[in-house]
Amino acid sequence: MRDGHPQSFVDLDDPTVLAFEYVQHLACVLDSLSPGPPGPLAVTHVGGAGLSLARYVEATRPGSPQIVLEPDAELTEVVRRELPLPRRHRIRVRPVDGRSGVAALRDGSADVVVVDAYADGRVPPELGTVEFLADVRRVLRPDGVVMLNLADEPAGRYVAAVAAGAVEAGLSTQAVLATHDVLKGRRFGNSVLVAAGSTADLDLVELRRHVARSPFPTGMRSGAELARRARSARALTDALAAADPDAASSPRPPDLGRWRLR
Template identity: 45%
Template structure:
């Protein structure tokens, strides 16, 4: 897509925390992938922001689509190419976005190459997730999206009960939290992070492709959480009917999934899982 006479330029770009690659999707004229250390980080279609290429992003969009109608006040911790803000801007005009992203040079890259200025009512705060969240007003967000990774590993400081409490402070009483996490065999980290979210939020649902949910392969799992009931039946049907044919786990089944896993607290020596090299070829 031409922006001011220029198309995005594929190549390797230096950012604050290492090099990233900007790759064109050969199957879609305006599709672009941001990749770091061989791990795809974000996908955007500059002409059609409602096209979502990554399976886990489609699951997040299923949740967003079922929120009450109208514009949303959104916080996104983890910027990347801002796929979800673009999607919400297209499907819910008038929504406002605060994106918290620690990599200033990555923000500049996305702004210059991937037309970030085209997303209305979006502000970027260059800060770490904890710092950026601490600076937000109480009860100021309808949706809080936590999708922050260093390459393919989630920062553990964003997975603790203390941080979930701060997210709860920022969300309005009926607000929704979405968490993207990744795990593999045994799902030890996923169980503990789910237990952490469930400790703070009364209503929690976990969604993932069945093979991932059984710990048979490494992949992404999505948590939806709120102080208010979630649209479980509709969400379960959407998840199962999508390309991933994902399963939704909640209530007693989620309790069994946790298997007594304990919440994560600040200062604990917890290691976030690293994907096997074969996952990304």
């Protein structure tokens, strides 16, 4: 738990065990990226917590160089002590916030960027703006992929706004993954927005296969429907985040147990 919200689950004996549905969705995308035996990927994680996904990448794609941007150095120290990382891993944790950490990365240095950072149960305002997404695009290789874990209300306005910002930043929005009840607007919950660099074209058929095998009842939105939702929204900007941080953050989560609409 962090800020009163469930955050991480780690199985030291089997790092491929992923307890949260949105982490499963992130893993579905990662697993769909290689048509053959999976090889190493250069992955940058914005947000670290228990390093669940970084451990998964290390287990399924050994030798992957990974950078984790996690500003809470005290949390990282506890994780290292209580939940030690595997031997010979290539996971490097930097005690910096996501915005400044991404700004310091080299152009074209990442195959995948994962944005999964929360403060008080909300995505910080500076991590959903056009300017931030443009910097993520700079860091991505041309065939790279970015995944954003976004919490939203049933109407899905925040996810649509971030998708609009991704398009404005020059990324290609590819898909949104979520449990069926979240996709259908029945409750507050997490969606994973997937966007790609200039030459990337995700194999959506392969991704759907992985989604279908998810242990959670998961659906996927892509194509014209996703593009229409992005066009209907106004992108978030740094100017808005500075003037009204509340408006540029993801919605406040309801009390646990009151997430369902109908």
